[in-house]
Amino acid sequence: MTETPRRILLTGFSFTGKSLVAPLVARALGWRALDLDDLIEAAAGKPVAQIFADEGESGFRRRESEALAQVCRERDVVVATGGGIVLADANRRLMGERGVVVCLEARPETVLRRMRQAGVEGSERPLLKSANPLARIRHLKALRQTLYALADHTVHTDTLSPEAVADEIVRAWERLSGASLLPDRFVLPAGEVSEPSQPEIAAWVATETARYPVYAAWGSLPDLGKRMKEAGLGGRAHVVSDSNVWALHGAALETALREAKLKCDSCVVPAGEASKGLDTASMLYDWLAARRAERGDAIVAFGGGMVGDLAGFVAATYLRGVPLVQAPTSLLAMVDASIGGKVAVNHREAKNIIGAFHQPRLVFADVSLLTTLPRRELVSGWAEVIKHALIMDAALLEALERQGERLLALEPEATAHVVRRSMALKAQVVSEDERETTGRRTILNYGHTVGHALEAASEYEALLHGEAVSVGMVAAAEIGRRLGVTPPALAERQRALLERFGLPVRASGLRAERVVRAMELDKKVERESVRWVLLADVGHPVLRSDVPASLVAEALDAVLG
Secondary structure: OOOOOOEEEEEOOOOOOHHHHHHHHHHHHOOEEEEHHHHHHHHHOOOHHHHHHHHHHHHHHHHHHHHHHHHOOOOOEEEEOOOOHHHOHHHHHHHHHHOEEEEEEOOHHHHHHHHHHOOOOOOOOHHHOOOOHHHHHHHHHHHHHHHHOOOOEEEEOOOOOHHHHHHHHHHHHHHHOOOOOOOOOOOOOOOOOOOOOOOOEEEEEEOOOOEEEEEEEOOOHHHHHHHHHHOOOOOOEEEEEEHHHHHHHHHHHHHHHHHOOOOEEEEEEOOOHHHOOHHHHHHHHHHHHHOOOOOOOEEEEEEOHHHHHHHHHHHHHHHHOOOEEEEEOOHHHHHHHOOOOEEEEEEOOEEEEEEEEOOOOEEEEEHHHHHHOOHHHHHHHHHHHHHHHHHHOHHHHHHHHHOHHHHHOOOHHHHHHHHHHHHHHHHHHHHHOOOOOOOOHHHHHOOHHHHHHHHHHOOOOOOOHHHHHHHHHHHHHHHHHHHOOOOHHHHHHHHHHHHHOOOOOOEOOOOHHHHHHHHHHOOOEEOOEEOEEEEEEOOEEEEEOOOOHHHHHHHHHHHEO
16 A cells, blocks of 8 residues: 555554553544454443353454454544454455554563453453463464564563553554555465464364364365365375264265365274274274375374274374374264374273374364264263363353253254364363373363273273263262362252253163272373362362272262162
């Protein structure tokens, strides 16, 4: 553009000072100050936190883009935008065309300090809600930093007063007002990777070793090959699936890959947990070797949690690691097993005892495939969604209670929204604690101490994983109640929701001694003490290693028989 528009758009992470500084800049220039969040709340008639609870992040982002379009029609304004406004390419293009973009920057420690000074711990900033807020801030800032860096001018606000920041912005405006600014300067050059704003992206996982998108949408399977190409996977695709999934969806998967000009072959294993062992893994090694699989190829895990764990374990160990694509087809795999890089096979003594960490290059879930799941498997998957809500998200818990019938009927909009939210919660925890070194990821084991033991004690035949976890959550709540950790009302609320979704709250035909033995062999044992995840409240899990054996026995008596 040859003339600088009379708009200044302030961007940057939360608590870098945008809302505080915008009025000061406006006063110095004789303009008006506008706050995008204020406009969004006025249009919606409710606060931002409630918009996230009711409409999810995608609903908020849609409203955010509408508000940006509105303010970009105004003149002589200084606009404080939200921290995530830069995620959408269309937003950045509009900002570059209509205004001068100034980014306010601050270190994560400064952001956290300002949050606490303001008395905000995430309730008013839903994306910052976390048991480890500093790690969450670092994660989100890292994802967005490339986009913030595209601004016309950056002001580091850590040690500056609001007045000093405003003065620097005014000086930047005076300098840039005579410059010729290209309208597409706020858009990444072709070939560079940005934080995508496609509605089918539920979340990004960003760990110390990997960064990858988590896709979830209704009817999206035809896009799998395209997404793999976008992730830089251009070699052959070696698909691992099970007999049930392949019979239903194998042809559609092959079409999706070949239309993206990806060569593919497939290996189908028998459906069922019995396939998740070293014998099957060895067979897959033989299959890959016979096809001369290379490190530039990808293994695509197309199926439920068993296939994801098995194919992921093979991908982690063949040629010391080849790229992995998780394409989950069950609810359980979508919201849990496919995200986070935990891959494993079973041993006769315990579930998932032989494994590795191997992050996928992407996770791709077509939520519509849930319509072909057997009813029991679908119901089993809801246990992990309920678990995520109990340990992390009161709003999701309320949504499950409010929309249970719609979700069990797999109504597309409601189901896709809840599945995406559950996947995003798992992605958040994995990003904060990739290898369970900080304790954050351990909260995902809620219900699994007893749940895994029930599966092993029944030789992985009597109970599906979600069914076992459901009973395990009831046992954990009983232990928590007896310890004085879990309020009785919460234990009853949990039981009522599990029963509403058709999940079991008791397991029959198993001896307590076998279950205890399986717990002792489980990977959650540390220094010969079982680590228990208990609930003090919704969204407030606690870890305990001091649970008496007698109390465990009492809890098992309550859920067995």
